[in-house]
Amino acid sequence: MPLNIDGCIEGSYQLIGGNFATAGEASTCLKLKLTELGVAETIIRRASIATFEAEMNVIIYAAAGWLHYYITPHGIKIRIEDMGPGIEDIELAMQEGFSTAPEWVRELGWGAGMGLPNMKKNSDLFKIDTVVGEGTTVEMVINIP
């Protein structure tokens, strides 16, 4: 059932590279918002996984970034843009298990190389744009049937 909201609810969170202390806050806040709005649990789960993975990539690989979300009666749109190194080979980065995470990040339990594949799997629309030396933008849409 489409959400009973008027127009669109939107918001933004700032993300700081290397800041593991607050990592995951943006996706947790979005999850709370979706719960408040009464979005179906399966949709919330997909949105949370996709958003969390994208948020972590900014924390791990980039200097800083923004997470923007737009909730309409028919879906959730999430855009994560960062200022960072960019991705040299997107096709390779999209492969399950591919990771350039440094050792200290792996010691924290990250770097399984499943983030981008999981974002794609959990969204109905997935788009990634990157410029090496400038940054990366990921856009995802999760439909609300």
Ligand SMILES: Nc1ncnc2c1ncn2[C@@H]1O[C@H](COP(=O)(O)OP(=O)(O)O)[C@@H](O)[C@H]1O
């Ligand atoms: N925002 C980003 N900026 C720069 N590189 C990125 C970004 N997101 C992903 N990457 C690159 O793509 C690879 C795969 O990402 P991902 O699938 O999330 O796995 P993981 O984070 O576990 O390495 C990363 O190891 C990194 O090289």
Ligand SMILES: [Mg+2]
């Ligand atoms: Mg990742």
